[in-house]
Amino acid sequence: MPFALKFPVPRVDQVGVEERSVKFTKRSIKNDAKSEGLKMAVSMMDLTTLEGADSKGKVTHLCRKARQPMQAKYHCPPCAAVCVYPNQVPHAVKELEGSGIPVASVATGFPSGQYPLKLRLADVKDAVNSGASEIDMVISRGTFLEGGLAEVFDEIAAVKEACGKAHLKVIFETGELQTYDNVRLVSQLSIEAGADFIKTSTGKVSPAATLPVTLVMVETVRDHYLATGRKIGVKPAGGIRTAKQALQYLVMVKETVGNDWLTPELFRFGASSLLGDVELQLAKFVDGNYQSADYFSNG
Amino acid sequence: MSQAKPQLKFEDGWDYAPAPESTPVPLKSKYELFINGKFVAPKNGRYFRSVNPATGKQLARIAKAETVDVNAAVRSARRAYEKIWGPMPGSERGKYLFRIARIIQEKARELAILESMDGGKPIKESRDVDLPLAAAHFFYYAGWADKLDYAFPGKSPDPVGVAGQVIPWNFPLLMAAWKIAPALACGNTVVLKPAETTSVTAIHLAEIFDEAGLPPGVVNIVTGAGEIGAAVVGHPDVDKVAFTGSTEVGKRIAAAAVGTRKKLTLELGGKAANIVFEDAPMEQAVEGVINGIYFNQGHVCCAGSRLLLQESIHDDFVERLERRIETLRVGDPLDKNTDIGAINSKQQLGRITKLIGAGIDEGAQLHTSSADLPDEGFWCRPSFFTGVSASHRIAREEIFGPVLSVMTFRTPAEAVARANDTCYGLSAGIWTDKGSRIFKMANQIKAGVIWGNTFNKFDPTSPFGGFKESGFGREGGVQGLLPYVRL
Secondary structure, three states: OOOOOOOOOOOOOHHHHHHHHHHHHOOOOOHHHHHHHHHHHHHOEEEEOOOOOOOHHHHHHHHHHHHOOOOHHHOOOOOOEEEEOHHHHHHHHHHOOOOOOOEEEEEOOOOOOOOOHHHHHHHHHHHHHOOOOEEEEEOOHHHHHHOOHHHHHHHHHHHHHHHOOOEEEEEOOHHHHOOHHHHHHHHHHHHHHOOOEEEOOOOOOOOOOOHHHHHHHHHHHHHHHHHHOOOOEEEOEOOOOOHHHHHHHHHHHHHHHOHHHOOOOOEOEEEOOHHHHHHHHHHHHHHOOOOOHHHOOOO | OOOOOOOOOOOOOOOOOOOEOOOOOOOOOEEOEEEOOEEEOOOOOOEEEEEEOOOOEEEEEEEOOOHHHHHHHHHHHHHHHHHHHOOOOHHHHHHHHHHHHHHHHHOHHHHHHHHHHHHOOOHHHHHHHHHHHHHHHHHHHHHHOOOHHHHOOOOOOEEOOEEEEEOOOOOHHHHHHHHHHHHHHOOOEEEEEOOOOOOHHHHHHHHHHHHOOOOOOOEEEOOOOHHHHHHHHHOOOOOEEEEEOOHHHHHHHHHHHOOOOOEEEEEOOOOOEEEEOOOOOHHHHHHHHHHHHHHHHHOOOOOOOEEEEEHHHHHHHHHHHHHHHHOOOEOOOOEOOOOEOOOOOHHHHHHHHHHHHHHHHOOOEEEEOOOOOOOOOOOOOOEEEEOOOOOOHHHHOOOOOOEEEEEEEOOHHHHHHHHOOOOOOOEEEEEOOOHHHHHHHHHHOOOOEEEEOOOOOOOOOOOEOOOHHHEEOOEOOHHHHHHHEEO
């Protein structure tokens, strides 16, 4: 490897990491633990819409949903952020004014990243100037797979600089990197290049987030924290659709890196359909029985 | 910069609510012997207590067999062997075994709960490991019953006769399946003696045999302490002896079998080395080491109880282990989130405690989790020793508890030498990213089962057994048929 990272990148055994992930799914989360966990999941949710068809109206719906996902009687906290394309940032900022909920914007030629660097940096600056306080960038997977680690490192560092005060989330698109060794390597590389958050996927490629992939990322974050004291966040995105899955991720985080990471500052879900299922579950705690999905508003 | 070293916090904050398995199980207050297809009281009418190790309280009363009962069991097995089971075509025997396997699957949940109540192992292990594997063994050997001619080409395999089988308390139902399934598949009949502290599920298995319509006498179960096991294996009309348990008892059984016509297989103790190289997949190696020693509270004969670390990774790996044992949940075996259950018996807890004391006395450093232990019952926190040298008792004797001994090595040759520096030879684990090294070392380590980048993997198709004082003969796979046939 021509590019030397500061900290070691241990190898990952595929069978072992997948086996470990299955064990997290065997935890039984009931009663208070379940309702508390689900509320925490909502507070960690980056409510997301990333469609070509996104309009101001759609973004308005989403922002209102993020402010108050459920009726007051369910005591459901607001979401962590609203994640949109750069064009929708000004509108989302306006809609979320006074709520304290940040606007996250995808940038750097999302979702492919296949644009010249200067355009990608302009994309970032534009989103930041429009009021985005979190930037979700995509790395150049092609360059990474070619072995251009130094280039990827420099790009992340340049984007971080362009972000200014905005938080930087680095999206790997792990479905395209394929191996866990690649995930561990790119995680460490991004952290050293200045990422505040590392994120699995754009949601445009399948498979998106999986439990074992996210576990490898959380393990990287943990080892980096223990070595340096610096806390990096992790965001699985795409493919998390059920309340049960969300709880499995929280179990994994809790048992891998400890309770300090169970906060929206350090763990997020990128999801568009997860909230609906969580709402059904949360409502059951108050109402005593499951309601039809028709009783809950879409974002 | 004098900054405090970063620490992970596993306490406080979000935690799992208790998730106990409900227990609508058909637990009886009294368990009888199973002889000649009937549940019968012991001739002397005496019973002993079986204790739930998680509470220390009585779970049930178990029939205390004596020699007269063993004689009846062997007589019944002999009759069934000669009149029914021996002459029966393999295809017919297979049908019974398939039926038994299916009923085990149907009753898996209640059997898993009973296993955890009686033995103290966490419900997630009895549910996800013991029961599925027990059923799988019956399915696997059911398939062999009518294909024995193909297992031994050119030979005509005949059954041996009456098998006397004595099994341990660490995997009560699973060990019964390991012993009974190949014996029956080959046309033998059985007298089984479960361990004194864990007889309950064996009798429930007898009910399953009954439900499956297994002819009377094909399997007989006598319960009691060690002397009843000795009576079973020492009975002159027993043709084949199979024992799983301690090396000490195994030696006595071997001595008693000398000069008799009995075929003998022994599966005894172990002190397996788990060898981790610096290029190992580190996270997975930690998990493998944890699983290797703390699975079933360390009550596993093939447990990876000696950890051999390459010197360059020793400190880092030890820190990883320290952090990891903090996340192991110790407590109620019936809680679905429990990782470490109760120690099987007061006696066993005493042995573990004594050896931990020996480790401390000999100068090794004890690391232990800070888990709270329940007030009642028998418990031991997951623990490991560093600074262990090869001559320490904790490096040589089988502890059979959740206690790991950590040592170091510098080169592959030294790792092999250290791994083989034991009277046992049941299993070993090798962790490295270099596949060729795994194969080379596997040829040099004297152990019956060697796992590469994993540990404690069991499958009915794979033979299991020991080198040296870990015993002889194999269970599982086509090799597992061999002790039960005459060629």
